[in-house]
Amino acid sequence: MIDHARDLIEAADRGPTDVAAVVRHVGLRATAATLIDEILFRAHLGDLVSESDASVVITLTDGSRETSVLVSVGPKGVLIGRSADVTDLPPVRIVQDVCDTALALYGPRERVSSASREVRWPSPRVMVPRLASNLAVPRIFHAVVQRVLQVLDREEPVRLADLAVRHGTDKWSFLHQYTPHYQRHLGHLRDHPVTVLEIGVGGYDDGEAGGGSLYMWKEFFPRGLIYGLDIADKRALDRPRVTTITADQSDPDALRATAERFGPFDMVIDDGSHMSPHVITSFRTLFPYLKEHGVYAVEDLHGSYWPQLFGGSENDLNDPEYTVGFLKQMVDGLNHEEFLKDDTRAARPTDRTVKSVHFYHNLALVEKGRNEEGSPIANVLRQAPELLGIDRLQ
Template sequence: MTDHAHALVEAADRGGHAMAAAVECVGLHNTAATLINEILFRAHLDELTTVGGETSVIITLTHGGKEVSALISVGPRGVAVSGTAAPTGLPPTRIVQDACEMALALYGPRERVSPGSREIRWPSPHVMVPRLVNGPAVPKALHAVVQRVVQVLDREGAAPLEELAVRHGTDKWSFLHQYTQHYQRHFGPLRDHRMTVLEIGVGGYGDTETGGGSLYMWKEFFPRGLVYGLDIADKHVLDRPRVTTITADQSDPDALREIAEKIGPFDIVIDDGSHMSPHVITSFKTLFPYLKANGVYAVEDLHGSYWPHLFSGSERDLNDPAFTVGFLKQMVDGLNHEEFLDPGTRDAQPTDATVKGVHFYHNLAFIEKGTNTEGSPFGTVLREAPERLGTEGRPAE
């Protein structure tokens, strides 16, 4: 299913004809399974199960004169998906939409989101009206379930990152860290963009069946995103549509390069792996070249740079580039690399011309990739003909 989601996300970028071709290629059944899986992931219908009573909705996707349906039942026992076997109780509400239109709404640029052909077919008035008058009561969740599905199809009601962090169980907003406010600031404007995200550190450490909280958070935050998680432990059991895990050691540059060649370039790389300075620095040096222009590289848990225990850090020389924070701090001077008058002031760094922004927060840094070669008119004169300037920076008489 993972490949089907990739194919549909990629086609959604290219418009209706590309999507029709992708649906043909993937097949209507696989398209329906992928889109229904996506709707269920985003709708969080399990949150409605306590509202009371069992209710169900059928989602029908149409394409080329054919249709495929899935029945979704929501009740106190949870959310269940099946074929279209008639549920017990109230007949289901049916939501019918063209498959290409639905795929474009879920995975396309926002301007392609459109109700278009969508129809909501409520249970017959002959069933509903007598129930309203004499009972048995209409389940309270009936409208809420349909409304959630429609909201997902309209790409409305997107939850803030804090909520997604808590919902998916990452520590990015927790008693440990308050990172989501900074991620929201930097990534919020990119939310509807087509994104390729790589996060180092899936979570769960040696337990191959746990972790993935932040990957699922990014999957929901970036509806058009393809999310990759790299971990030293095998986490494949956590793979989902649009979420792929890769087993590798972040301190192995050859492995990182091979992976980046295959799945890059990236819009975002996040390092939440071992937090050991040599690993963080190796990963940055290897992966930063695979970041797209205007891409962002985030490094979490900078405390690892200082703590000898757990992370082999050091507080002895806070500017030592062998440790994560000292290494990142050099980039602040790198932003101004064209301003130095004495070529001996500092060694040129490979990132001087390719880092356009450096943002530090508590335990978290963002490095923005971009051209940093604006030039320095004053610096040029000061270097080449300082006598042309007066003593206070005014032109000499």
């Protein structure tokens, strides 16, 4: 299936007219395939465990035209395009205009609308005899329909920790507790059309393993495009809105090529080798491709200290050749306008482009932004050093 999500996200951000133009260009069937894949990804129907089966038909319309997909849920799991053939009830049909659906999934939240939606339950001729014989409609029917409608109404869960557990990433686990920090700093972007690059897909050399973090970000940012960079080929994990890139994070040319093609980024997460030279090279290369007010995250800072696994060192905790020492320099950079002497330290490229730095256990978040507020008092002190009781500033 060709992924048309990028075109739909960009069009939904502009409005209904542009979405309709994409539908005309791509075609109803191809557009519906992308949208229904997105609905099923977010609905997590596989979580619904039941001894009974339920089927729902999702129908997307464009004027008099329509296209449908049958989804069955039951003891055998989730079946797409075919029925479990064990229930004696016909499927529930959820019908909605294709443009309304694209706007609901990929547009600003204020464009979510159920005006064109119909939920068609089986006809009374089917249901009444069943109810009269004391055979209640299985709850699984209601649960499946409710999950789909929650997605169409953009009422999916928003706790990143829940999504981390659901997708099997260790960003919330006995190893790390990163998700509350990410939620605090990124929650306001959840409904924005963001672009995220994560270095390190997971699963080591197994091309079909890993990707849990990418899918977590995909669900957390329902309008986002997610890119995963790894030294191993991880293309088997590609999904709509999730694209993997094979590259070495220690190779600046490869990183620049990635950024030129897919950037600029709202967020970059370094969960790669954890080796200081690689982390520092990645930051220096990719930070210029971070958008204004974007966030650059460096995970697993323990690599800066552990010589056995990651070539780290505890000999000089401020050594800028190691990840934490390199990041610590940015704290002084935040206050570069307060230095009174010309030779306090050499100016660094990030002095004027890093707006904030937040450190947590094993995690640093660097926010890009203009850092040129000025310091009137420092200006006076530099011009009148006698106020400091010294002859001159050097």
